[in-house]
Amino acid sequence: MSENSRTRQRAGGRPTMNDVARLAGVGLKTVSRVVNGEPRVSEAMAERVRAAIEELGYSPHEGARLLRRGQTACIGLLLEDVANPFYSALAGAVEQVARANGFLLFTASSEEDAAQERELALAFCARRVDGLVIVPAASADHRYLKPEIEAGVIAVFVDRPAVGMAADAVLADNVGGTRAAVVHLLRHGHRRIGYIGDAAEIFTAAQRLRGYRDELVDSGLPFDESLVAMGHPEPQFVHAALDRMLAGPEPVTALIAGNNRATVAVLRDVSTRHQQLALVGFDDFELADLLKPGVTVVAHDPVALGRTAADLLFRRLQGYRGPVQTIEIPTRLVPRGSGEISR
Amino acid sequence: MSENSRTRQRAGGRPTMNDVARLAGVGLKTVSRVVNGEPRVSEAMAERVRAAIEELGYSPHEGARLLRRGQTACIGLLLEDVANPFYSALAGAVEQVARANGFLLFTASSEEDAAQERELALAFCARRVDGLVIVPAASADHRYLKPEIEAGVIAVFVDRPAVGMAADAVLADNVGGTRAAVVHLLRHGHRRIGYIGDAAEIFTAAQRLRGYRDELVDSGLPFDESLVAMGHPEPQFVHAALDRMLAGPEPVTALIAGNNRATVAVLRDVSTRHQQLALVGFDDFELADLLKPGVTVVAHDPVALGRTAADLLFRRLQGYRGPVQTIEIPTRLVPRGSGEISR
DNA sequence: TGTGTGGTAGATAACGTTGTCACGTCGCGT
DNA sequence: ACGCGACGTGACAACGTTATCTACCACACA
Numbered sequence: 001m002s003e004n005s006r007t008r009q010r011a012g013g014r015p016t017m018n019d020v021a022r023l024a025g026v027g028l029k030t031v032s033r034v035v036n037g038e039p040r041v042s043e044a045m046a047e048r049v050r051a052a053i054e055e056l057g058y059s060p061h062e063g064a065r066l067l068r069r070g071q072t073a074c075i076g077l078l079l080e081d082v083a084n085p086f087y088s089a090l091a092g093a094v095e096q097v098a099r100a101n102g103f104l105l106f107t108a109s110s111e112e113d114a115a116q117e118r119e120l121a122l123a124f125c126a127r128r129v130d131g132l133v134i135v136p137a138a139s140a141d142h143r144y145l146k147p148e149i150e151a152g153v154i155a156v157f158v159d160r161p162a163v164g165m166a167a168d169a170v171l172a173d174n175v176g177g178t179r180a181a182v183v184h185l186l187r188h189g190h191r192r193i194g195y196i197g198d199a200a201e202i203f204t205a206a207q208r209l210r211g212y213r214d215e216l217v218d219s220g221l222p223f224d225e226s227l228v229a230m231g232h233p234e235p236q237f238v239h240a241a242l243d244r245m246l247a248g249p250e251p252v253t254a255l256i257a258g259n260n261r262a263t264v265a266v267l268r269d270v271s272t273r274h275q276q277l278a279l280v281g282f283d284d285f286e287l288a289d290l291l292k293p294g295v296t297v298v299a300h301d302p303v304a305l306g307r308t309a310a311d312l313l314f315r316r317l318q319g320y321r322g323p324v325q326t327i328e329i330p331t332r333l334v335p336r337g338s339g340e341i342s343r
Numbered sequence: 344m345s346e347n348s349r350t351r352q353r354a355g356g357r358p359t360m361n362d363v364a365r366l367a368g369v370g371l372k373t374v375s376r377v378v379n380g381e382p383r384v385s386e387a388m389a390e391r392v393r394a395a396i397e398e399l400g401y402s403p404h405e406g407a408r409l410l411r412r413g414q415t416a417c418i419g420l421l422l423e424d425v426a427n428p429f430y431s432a433l434a435g436a437v438e439q440v441a442r443a444n445g446f447l448l449f450t451a452s453s454e455e456d457a458a459q460e461r462e463l464a465l466a467f468c469a470r471r472v473d474g475l476v477i478v479p480a481a482s483a484d485h486r487y488l489k490p491e492i493e494a495g496v497i498a499v500f501v502d503r504p505a506v507g508m509a510a511d512a513v514l515a516d517n518v519g520g521t522r523a524a525v526v527h528l529l530r531h532g533h534r535r536i537g538y539i540g541d542a543a544e545i546f547t548a549a550q551r552l553r554g555y556r557d558e559l560v561d562s563g564l565p566f567d568e569s570l571v572a573m574g575h576p577e578p579q580f581v582h583a584a585l586d587r588m589l590a591g592p593e594p595v596t597a598l599i600a601g602n603n604r605a606t607v608a609v610l611r612d613v614s615t616r617h618q619q620l621a622l623v624g625f626d627d628f629e630l631a632d633l634l635k636p637g638v639t640v641v642a643h644d645p646v647a648l649g650r651t652a653a654d655l656l657f658r659r660l661q662g663y664r665g666p667v668q669t670i671e672i673p674t675r676l677v678p679r680g681s682g683e684i685s686r
Numbered sequence: 687t688g689t690g691t692g693g694t695a696g697a698t699a700a701c702g703t704t705g706t707c708a709c710g711t712c713g714c715g716t
Numbered sequence: 717a718c719g720c721g722a723c724g725t726g727a728c729a730a731c732g733t734t735a736t737c738t739a740c741c742a743c744a745c746a
């Protein structure tokens with residue numbers, strides 16, 4: 001008992017394997033064997049060790065174990081903003097896969113800032129995560145990751161591809177998504193279709209714009225710059241864009257919003273106007289069906305995105321050495337009313 | 344050069360401080376001093392070391408450093424489900440505070456399962472996180488954390504208090520919130536007010552129910568069990584509850600929904616019925632203002648909740664030794680129309 | 687010339703694990 | 717009786733850092 005408490009105090013904090021060994025009167029390695037369930041330990045020894053563990057309340061120091069072992073059983077997830085429902089759904093999926101593989105997950109938000117992304121990614125690497133799932137910040141250049149990847153870190157990019165470097169990526173079919181949106185609106189008779197998207201240096205924003213333009217052109221319609229507004233979907237920005245598009249002799253009769261933020265901003269703004277306006281949003285969102293009219297969207301699946309990326313990461317961690325790949329997750333147009341308003 | 348590459352290969356993976364020391368032809372500790380910016384290193388030495396670091400692409404192994412130092416500069420965040428917008432907002436706030444303090448953040452979801460919560464919390468502790476922010480799962484008992492806390496881990500509970508143990512907690516004013524909701528509905532002439540909340544063993548659900556009951560009773564109205572439904576707010580559950588409450592000679596004319604999920608479920612269900620029903624939801628949510636009518640809610644502030652909890656955690660990590668405390672974050676009724684429907 | 691003194695540098699021992707190896711003790715076949 | 721695996725056990729080094737302590741040098745001072 002006094003032996004016990006003396007032992008416990010020694011470390012100041014937690015009991016170590018050494019303390020257990022001393023208390024049980026066995027060798028250090030024997031404790032290690034018992035803790036790890038290795039064979040060739042006599043039942044008598046094992047029992048003594050277990051008793052000592054119990055008495056001291058010992059729990060193994062994972063950090064030390066993993067230092068020795070050379071891997072950490074952690075992955076890092078870097079996204080733009082956990083608080084964005086799209087990314088939090090993605091995060092939930094990654095987390096689930098990580099847990100299923102017995103890994104813990106670091107999470108951090110780059111806040112769409114390339115420097116912060118880099119800093120956080122390198123902080124993860126300094127912690128020697130085994131892998132990284134990254135939603136790149138706009139205008140980031142990922143060459144900074146090369147040394148880490150050469151050192152063995154597995155990186156998988158989601159939603160946006162790596163820049164300056166070949167790396168696995170899991171992307172949504174952005175081009176196909178806006179193409180489908182345009183087709184849908186054309187089918188309902190619209191010929192003047194506006195587009196409000198996020199800042200053009202964001203990969204997904206650029207891709208979606210491309211889908212919009214390509215589909216228009218392929219349909220024999222002009223691509224009119226004045227019907228496009230790219231920028232952070234702040235209320236003022238959206239308001240000004242709508243003012244512009246709805247003015248003049250040929251106002252737009254339909255609008256595509258490039259992401260969930262833009263869609264919401266447009267809905268807010270339009271609700272203060274009198275004009276009827278058909279709308280298709282990119283990204284599905286909760287309650288889209290409860291608005292009047294329901295909001296037609298191009299849905300893509302953040303959960304599939306996250307799960308697929310994490311699965312690929314773990315396949316690589318388990319030794320899969322296939323070539324760098326880009327996986328595309330399909331998008332799907334969900335008609336709910338707002339896109340079906342006819343001219 | 345061949346020395347260099349041989350050295351680099353040695354570890355199989357990354358160069359270590361030892362490799363740097365060897366290449367620079369200096370002692371191990373000198374490298375350590377340079378890396379940590381300690382004084383008393385001659386400029387000549389420092390320069391040689393920096394050159395070697397550069398050449399090898401060395402980056403320090405944070406895990407090893409922290410093993411030696413005895414702390415990890417990590418905290419763990421445990422919540423019900425990252426994908427729930429309420430919790431992801433909370434997570435974002437915690438993450439921000441962690442980053443501001445130079446800490447990394449582990450995130451995991453308990454999925455409202457006490458066993459999983461325990462397992463994850465202990466996994467965090469095995470990684471020797473310095474602190475823990477926990478949204479307890481329903482019917483969890485937190486005595487399992489006692490040894491960890493005695494060993495120095497700081498735990499702060501958010502949204503729901505610890506069970507079986509005194510611990511810091513940051514809670515919303517749940518009782519006050521539903522009281523305010525009841526007052527609001529009474530003021531608009533309602534006398535038959537239903538309540539649909541989450542499972543009764545969830546702390547917040549119980550508290551909110553209490554506020555509802557207390558305010559009714561204080562106002563001289565009867566508390567009628569048949570107007571209350573507590574359970575997972577699945578569509579069928581909500582549907583059945585509404586059927587019951589809206590039937591009979593004295594149907595409810597107003598309803599309080601106990602959380603964001605319940606509110607949404609109620610909205611969906613009500614939209615398929617003909618009856619007019621006043622509604623106040625607990626938890627604000629995006630687009631609540633865009634629905635027709637706008638949804639009146641009792642808003643509470645997940646960001647304030649998370650930030651306050653994390654701040655308290657870090658104050659304790661910095662040595663603050665005040666008594667265990669419970670901080671209550673106020674709630675605020677936001678009238679938007681759905682609660683203002685008169686009888 | 688001996689002696690402090692102050693500033694550098696490195697050897698060595700930790701931190702808490704696990705892997706390698708060597709040791710002793712069986713039981714068994716020859 | 718002897719060698720020989722198989723088994724159980726523990727000493728020891730290693731993982732990549734940091735802290736402690738000692739050694740060295742140069743210089744100023746008595």
